[in-house]
Amino acid sequence: SQSGGGGRSGALSPGPIVAGEVQRIDVNPPKGTRDFPPEEMRLRNWLFNNFKEVSRLYGFEEVDFPVLENEALFTRKAGEEIKDQLYCFEDRGNRRVALRPELTPSLARLVIQKGKSVPLPLKWFTVGQCWRYERMTRGRRREHYQWNMDIIGVPGVMAEAELISSIVSLFKRIGIKDSDVGFKVSSRKVLQEVLKCYSIPESLFGKVCVIIDKIEKIPVDEVKKELMAAGVSQEAVQELLQVLSVKSLTELEEKLGSSGEAIADLKQLFSLAEKFGYSEWIQFDASVVRGLAYYTGIVFEGFDREGKLRAICGGGRYDHLFSTFGADDIPACGFGFGDAVVVELLREKGLLPDLSLQMDYIVCALDEDLQGSAAMVAHVLRKKGQSVDLVLESKPLKWVFKRAARNNAQRLVLVGSSEWQRGVVGVKILATGEQYEVKLDELI
Numbered sequence: 469s470q471s472g473g474g475g476r477s478g479a480l481s482p483g484p485i486v487a488g489e490v491q492r493i494d495v496n497p498p499k500g501t502r503d504f505p506p507e508e509m510r511l512r513n514w515l516f517n518n519f520k521e522v523s524r525l526y527g528f529e530e531v532d533f534p535v536l537e538n539e540a541l542f543t544r545k546a547g548e549e550i551k552d553q554l555y556c557f558e559d560r561g562n563r564r565v566a567l568r569p570e571l572t573p574s575l576a577r578l579v580i581q582k583g584k585s586v587p588l589p590l591k592w593f594t595v596g597q598c599w600r601y602e603r604m605t606r607g608r609r610r611e612h613y614q615w616n617m618d619i620i621g622v623p624g625v626m627a628e629a630e631l632i633s634s635i636v637s638l639f640k641r642i643g644i645k646d647s648d649v650g651f652k653v654s655s656r657k658v659l660q661e662v663l664k665c666y667s668i669p670e671s672l673f674g675k676v677c678v679i680i681d682k683i684e685k686i687p688v689d690e691v692k693k694e695l696m697a698a699g700v701s702q703e704a705v706q707e708l709l710q711v712l713s714v715k716s717l718t719e720l721e722e723k724l725g726s727s728g729e730a731i732a733d734l735k736q737l738f739s740l741a742e743k744f745g746y747s748e749w750i751q752f753d754a755s756v757v758r759g760l761a762y763y764t765g766i767v768f769e770g771f772d773r774e775g776k777l778r779a780i781c782g783g784g785r786y787d788h789l790f791s792t793f794g795a796d797d798i799p800a801c802g803f804g805f806g807d808a809v810v811v812e813l814l815r816e817k818g819l820l821p822d823l824s825l826q827m828d829y830i831v832c833a834l835d836e837d838l839q840g841s842a843a844m845v846a847h848v849l850r851k852k853g854q855s856v857d858l859v860l861e862s863k864p865l866k867w868v869f870k871r872a873a874r875n876n877a878q879r880l881v882l883v884g885s886s887e888w889q890r891g892v893v894g895v896k897i898l899a900t901g902e903q904y905e906v907k908l909d910e911l912i
């Protein structure tokens with residue numbers, strides 16, 4: 469039978485699609501995620517290009533991994549928030565998979581996969597989207613992009629010194645100074661030495677660090693309770709919290725003695741910071757623990773000196789991550805640098821760059837049958853590396869000028885029939901209003 473529309477034959481053919489008949493979809497992205505329209509995308513590209521340029525300057529090679537990973541990569545049993553918020557599910561093949569909440573486990577997986585075929589040390593970097601599934605009650609984002617740099621195969625703190633240097637370079641490139649941000653630096657070997665004194669088993673180390681990392685987020689009594697529930701004795705708990713409030717390396721040395729690795733590593737790192745020229749950027753802070761279970765040595769985090777924002781970046785040494793994946797251990801260290809907090813900081817400091825759309829040319833045919841000629845002009849210009857917005861349908865000049873202004877086009881090329889007959893086109897320099905005619909092959 470015929471249904472509406474142009475009398476099309478055959479069975480039930482749908483009538484013309486009338487707007488309003490179809491339920492409009494939700495045009496917002498899923499909860500906790502963002503779109504990147506052109507202006508936001510220019511800012512993101514500006515930031516990521518700085519990440520990548522610094523990585524190149526430091527001799528790092530870019531790598532990438534799937535955003536979807538085997539869930540087992542992230543199911544560490546240390547009570548980490550990152551595991552509680554894992555964006556995981558069972559796929560159609562009944563496999564347990566997860567959207568990665570961080571990049572380091574994927575990097576370790578690839579290093580193990582490559583095995584002997586990649587000579588150590590490895591210096592790899594990536595910029596990738598990471599995910600978490602939070603009850604939207606907290607209204608926080610469920611994704612962000614992280615810049616990671618990792619050095620695999622270097623046991624000494626020169627590696628950590630190099631990584632901090634690379635982040636200082638990034639901050640300087642985007643206009644952030646040591647008066648704006650600093651790095652709090654410590655070592656988990658401090659906690660390790662205390663735990664050893666109280667003969668707390670090594671197996672508790674990761675879990676203890678994760679609990680202690682919450683010291684500024686939950687009441688200290690809660691931290692004590694969780695530590696004791698984990699099997700740490702009362703006196704050990706006291707000593708652990710005591711050592712976190714140590715104010716200087718000298719004081720730490722008095723407490724721990726000068727033979728431990730923690731002191732040696734930290735002293736060396738601060739001496740190297742002098743040599744690298746970024747001493748004024750870093751400070752010892754015994755309370756820095758970081759919330760990831762696998763850190764084993766130096767840990768650091770970038771913070772805003774006004775204390776308004778969450779940590780800008782963070783990282784450290786993770787010498788035993790590989791053995792948790794069943795492989796031989798390889799000494800390693802790295803950091804993660806998120807795309808959100810640093811932008812908040814730049815906004816606060818009025819340092820967001822002005823990244824308006826830039827175009828070299830806008831090309832327009834003055835009448836319908838010159839469209840092909842206008843396309844030829846655009847082609848010639850593009851082959852010479854000029855960006856060209858080719859007007860693709862007949863438009864009044866007023867419209868063309870408006871679009872040229874919006875695109876910040878430097879020049880407008882008008883293809884007119886009489887000019888074309890004479891083998892020329894009209895060019896108008898939009899900033900000055902100056903205009904002239906030019907032969908096609910003399911364009912630019």
Ligand SMILES: CC(=O)Nc1cnc2ccccc2c1
Pocket residue numbers: 569570598599600609610611612806808809
């Ligand atoms: C400030 C911010 O957006 N943080 C953020 C956002 N999304 C995440 C997703 C996974 C892991 C950490 C994340 C952290």
